Amino acid sequence: MNLRYIVPLIAVILLFLISYLGAQVSGLQYLLGVVVPYLAIITFVLGFAYRVINWSRSPVPFSIPTTGGQQKSLPWIQHSKFDSPANGWQIVVRMALEIFTFRSLFRNTRMKLTQGGRLSYQLEIFLWVGALAFHYAFLVVLIRHLRFFTEPVPFFVQLVENVDSFFRVEIIYPAFKFGVPGVYLSGFVLLAAVSYLFFRRLFVRQVKYISIASDYFPLFLIFGIALSGILMRYFAKIDVTAAKELTLGLITFRPNIPEGVSAIFFVHVFLVSIFIAYFPFSKLMHLGGVFLSPTRNMPTDTRARRHVNPWNYPVPVHTYDEYEDEFREKMVEVGLPVEKMPEPAAAKTPASEPEQAEEKE
Amino acid sequence: MADETPKPEELIQIDHRPPKTDWMDVPVDIRKGMYCYASNPKSVEYLGLPNARQWNPLDEDWQLPENWQEIIHEGFKERLEKFRSFRVFMDICVRCGACADKCHYFIGTGDPKNMPVLRAELLRSVYRNDFTRMGKILGKINGARPMSLDVLKEWWYYLFQCSECRRCSVFCPYGIDTAEITIMGRELLNLLGLNIDWIATPVANCYRTGNHLGIQPHAFKDMLDFFVEDIEEITGVQVDCNINKKGADILFITPSGDVFADPGTYTAMGYLMLFHYLKEKYGLDVTWSTYGSEGGNFGFFTSHETMKRLNSKMYAEAKRLGVKWILGGECGHMWRVINQYMDTMNGPTDFLEEPVSPITGTKFENARSNRMVHIAEFVADLIKHGKLELDPSRNDHLKVTFHDSCNPSRGMGIFDEPRYVIESVCNHFYEMPANTIRENTFCCGSGAGLNAGENMELRLTGGLPRANAVKHVHEKHGVNMLACICAIDRAALPPLMEYWVPEVDVTGLHEMVANALIMPGENERSTDLRGEDIPGREVVEEESDIESEEQADEK
Numbered sequence: 041m042n043l044r045y046i047v048p049l050i051a052v053i054l055l056f057l058i059s060y061l062g063a064q065v066s067g068l069q070y071l072l073g074v075v076v077p078y079l080a081i082i083t084f085v086l087g088f089a090y091r092v093i094n095w096s097r098s099p100v101p102f103s104i105p106t107t108g109g110q111q112k113s114l115p116w117i118q119h120s121k122f123d124s125p126a127n128g129w130q131i132v133v134r135m136a137l138e139i140f141t142f143r144s145l146f147r148n149t150r151m152k153l154t155q156g157g158r159l160s161y162q163l164e165i166f167l168w169v170g171a172l173a174f175h176y177a178f179l180v181v182l183i184r185h186l187r188f189f190t191e192p193v194p195f196f197v198q199l200v201e202n203v204d205s206f207f208r209v210e211i212i213y214p215a216f217k218f219g220v221p222g223v224y225l226s227g228f229v230l231l232a233a234v235s236y237l238f239f240r241r242l243f244v245r246q247v248k249y250i251s252i253a254s255d256y257f258p259l260f261l262i263f264g265i266a267l268s269g270i271l272m273r274y275f276a277k278i279d280v281t282a283a284k285e286l287t288l289g290l291i292t293f294r295p296n297i298p299e300g301v302s303a304i305f306f307v308h309v310f311l312v313s314i315f316i317a318y319f320p321f322s323k324l325m326h327l328g329g330v331f332l333s334p335t336r337n338m339p340t341d342t343r344a345r346r347h348v349n350p351w352n353y354p355v356p357v358h359t360y361d362e363y364e365d366e367f368r369e370k371m372v373e374v375g376l377p378v379e380k381m382p383e384p385a386a387a388k389t390p391a392s393e394p395e396q397a398e399e400k401e
Numbered sequence: 402m403a404d405e406t407p408k409p410e411e412l413i414q415i416d417h418r419p420p421k422t423d424w425m426d427v428p429v430d431i432r433k434g435m436y437c438y439a440s441n442p443k444s445v446e447y448l449g450l451p452n453a454r455q456w457n458p459l460d461e462d463w464q465l466p467e468n469w470q471e472i473i474h475e476g477f478k479e480r481l482e483k484f485r486s487f488r489v490f491m492d493i494c495v496r497c498g499a500c501a502d503k504c505h506y507f508i509g510t511g512d513p514k515n516m517p518v519l520r521a522e523l524l525r526s527v528y529r530n531d532f533t534r535m536g537k538i539l540g541k542i543n544g545a546r547p548m549s550l551d552v553l554k555e556w557w558y559y560l561f562q563c564s565e566c567r568r569c570s571v572f573c574p575y576g577i578d579t580a581e582i583t584i585m586g587r588e589l590l591n592l593l594g595l596n597i598d599w600i601a602t603p604v605a606n607c608y609r610t611g612n613h614l615g616i617q618p619h620a621f622k623d624m625l626d627f628f629v630e631d632i633e634e635i636t637g638v639q640v641d642c643n644i645n646k647k648g649a650d651i652l653f654i655t656p657s658g659d660v661f662a663d664p665g666t667y668t669a670m671g672y673l674m675l676f677h678y679l680k681e682k683y684g685l686d687v688t689w690s691t692y693g694s695e696g697g698n699f700g701f702f703t704s705h706e707t708m709k710r711l712n713s714k715m716y717a718e719a720k721r722l723g724v725k726w727i728l729g730g731e732c733g734h735m736w737r738v739i740n741q742y743m744d745t746m747n748g749p750t751d752f753l754e755e756p757v758s759p760i761t762g763t764k765f766e767n768a769r770s771n772r773m774v775h776i777a778e779f780v781a782d783l784i785k786h787g788k789l790e791l792d793p794s795r796n797d798h799l800k801v802t803f804h805d806s807c808n809p810s811r812g813m814g815i816f817d818e819p820r821y822v823i824e825s826v827c828n829h830f831y832e833m834p835a836n837t838i839r840e841n842t843f844c845c846g847s848g849a850g851l852n853a854g855e856n857m858e859l860r861l862t863g864g865l866p867r868a869n870a871v872k873h874v875h876e877k878h879g880v881n882m883l884a885c886i887c888a889i890d891r892a893a894l895p896p897l898m899e900y901w902v903p904e905v906d907v908t909g910l911h912e913m914v915a916n917a918l919i920m921p922g923e924n925e926r927s928t929d930l931r932g933e934d935i936p937g938r939e940v941v942e943e944e945s946d947i948e949s950e951e952q953a954d955e956k
Contacts (some may be wrong), residue, residue, distance in 0.1 A: 219887075323492070334485060346744045
């Protein structure tokens with residue numbers, strides 16, 4: 041038993057149960073549907089801002105980009121603009137490629153050692169595909185949900201919905217109906233991707249070895265959110281109008297709990313609230329952090345433009361004069377030029393002499 | 402090489418599967434062959450760094466100051482406040498595992514704590530406990546643990562099994578750079594006097610004598626004079642060698658390792674020949690310096706402050722000598738420091754001129770602020786403009802491949818300049834597989850101060866991915882020479898090659914340049930700079946041209 045995923049799993053199941061049971065009690069509905077979401081949003085906004093401000097308060101003393109390609113040097117040498125960006129817009133492109141296409145992850149390889157002692161590094165794109173599917177599905181789901189917070193629904197939300205429901209999947213039997221209303225692919229992709237990311241953590245030994253509770257918790261939580269969403273839409277068939285009345289009430293600061301909102305909806309909203317509130321205190325902050333990563337967002341023109349360190353302070357140095365004072369006679373003896381000619385019979389005693397190291401560089 | 406070093410057949414048996422036990426429950430085992438000796442107290446004291454004392458990593462008691470936990474905590478806090486990189490990298494890792502098999506030490510040892518992510522978690526676990534609420538509440542299941550002596554020992558062991566090569570940072574979707582984390586971790590260790598001697602003593606030497614080896618000025622001159630004699634013997638030309646010359650055009654700084662040990666010495670001879678050529682043909686006056694006789698900077702592996710203290714000599718000496726700009730030789734971490742730190746630490750450089758090659762008129766725009774040019778850029782420009790007379794056929798017996806050194810690759814981006822130079826001075830050049838060169842290059846296994854003798858097993862395992870790629874081109878193309886632009890490589894790769902691919906030798910770029918360079922007034926060359934016969938050009942056997950060429954092929 042590995043507590044690192046058992047504990048988060050139990051936690052998410054408990055959250056599920058608490059909200060499901062709570063929704064049955066009319067008094068708690070207001071708490072689950074109004075108070076908790078508001079608190080979550082406030083926590084998210086303040087927490088997120090706090091974290092970003094906290095990061096920004098630490099200065100960037102040195103410009104330390106990872107140069108992933110040829111530097112800008114001689115005019116006839118092809119500069120790798122987006123892997124070794126030398127100016128602002130090139131950095132913007134590098135960052136955009138990183139943020140929208142996960143470029144570094146795309147480079148991923150898998151090392152293999154054969155019996156004959158030969159190492160190979162093959163392209164390994166599953167993590168990249170999984171991560172991309174996960175994040176984009178999440179984004180589409182997020183955009184679709186704007187429908188619940190806007191009236192009238194903006195055209196781009198409808199556009200995304202149309203694209204997302206492009207594939208018609210309808211199974212209609214008297215006993216089992218599925219596909220009406222139209223199937224949104226994104227929800228299922230999200231569920232699949234989140235499962236892939238979880239099973240990867242469980243079955244890839246190295247990844248399992250490094251995973252901790254806060255790696256599993258968001259995965260279970262997102263799984264729960266996606267699952268409750270899918271249940272609501274395709275199986276429980278909740279009263280969407282009532283749900284929207286509630287969400288619109290939240291966004292317009294006229295919160296109320298309309299009649300006919302089913303329990304599963306409260307579960308969904310509660311899990312989302314937990315997710316939002318948890319966000320700023322977790323690794324999920326990579327969303328904000330990736331923008332501040334100095335190895336990616338700094339220019340590689342460090343020899344052409346001086347980067348200023350705000351806390352640069354003077355340090356003790358061994359000056360040339362001190363150096364010559366110690367070695368002057370020896371220098372003069374072999375004809376090396378000196379600043380000051382030695383006084384006859386000058387005595388010198390260096391404080392302490394570090395031992396000579398052998399064959400060092 | 403120590404006798405107890407396992408044989409290649411044994412060392413290649415690597416199990417990359419992590420153990421069943423949780424990593425926090427696996428106690429650190431400081432193993433012979435994998436760690437470097439503790440810093441000599443004299444060296445620590447000379448620099449005025451904390452807690453100088455005799456200590457041994459194998460001892461139970463590391464003789465730490467009583468409040469060492471407080472020192473680490475406060476030091477951690479201070480660095481979080483001073484370095485955004487540190488704070489962000491502590492916070493945003495999602496443990497996706499993309500970096501896991503990118504580290505040469507993990508590939509070579511299979512030790513899971515050499516996976517970059519876990520190396521970072523060694524620090525992150527303490528960070529969670531000390532600086533985050535979530536970590537404090539959830540504790541171990543959320544990867545948090547309090548600082549303890551065992552944790553400290555684990556830090557020390559594994560932070561000196563990272564060569565700060567940055568390969569993992571290329572693959573990280575957030576650009577988390579383990580080098581940065583190792584740098585911070587080592588700074589913290591240094592607050593308690595927990596350095597290794599292979600770093601501490603070179604640093605003290607460099608502070609005092611101007612170079613890591615502790616070569617005093619008169620001895621430095623002797624060594625260069627010795628090269629001058631050798632060059633005369635091989636080429637018949639007596640080259641000039643300026644040292645500490647005021648009013649020279651350019652100050653030249655390179656790692657002292659190349660002045661001291663083969664095969665770097667041949668590269669140093671190459672520099673001397675090149676400068677002589679430029680003086681004779683174009684009147685360019687280049688000077689070496691004894692005060693600034695070290696390009697490398699082991700201070701970089703100690704702390705930012707120590708790095709700055711050592712680096713200050715470069716500008717100070719350039720100012721004193723009144724040169725126009727500085728030319729830097731072939732070196733790895735030296736160039737990371739020069740490229741990304743020097744100007745920030747010790748600039749601005751208003752006493753120097755923006756670098757222009759007086760021979761070709763090329764303005765080195767990319768170095769217009771820090772005013773230091775890499776010799777591969779400088780020479781590539783000379784060759785492009787046809788300013789060097791070269792006979793690449795003198796290197797025909799060499800089948801060359803090029804090892805991109807970590808720091809010039811991922812901390813500078815100098816890839817095509819050295820390749821252009823190589824392809825101009827020799828006719829047989831073969832690249833290693835794409836996943837092992839350029840920004841994906843593998844470390845020699847001995848970077849960041851780890852090229853000591855006592856940790857040979859670490860070096861050989863860490864260098865395995867590099868050696869394996871060399872072996873591939875050796876078998877496929879008959880490659881017999883591994884070129885590089887790093888002095889640590891020139892010290893570290895020969896034993897690595899001898900162990901894994903004994904048929905391949907190691908050279909610097911400018912050894913090959915000088916071998917091809919046709920010096921004014923030189924004799925017909927029958928040997929290369931190593932004093933070895935150039936096949937087909939031996940003095941006596943004039944008829945045996947074809948035969949010896951065949952022999953060379955066989956080699």
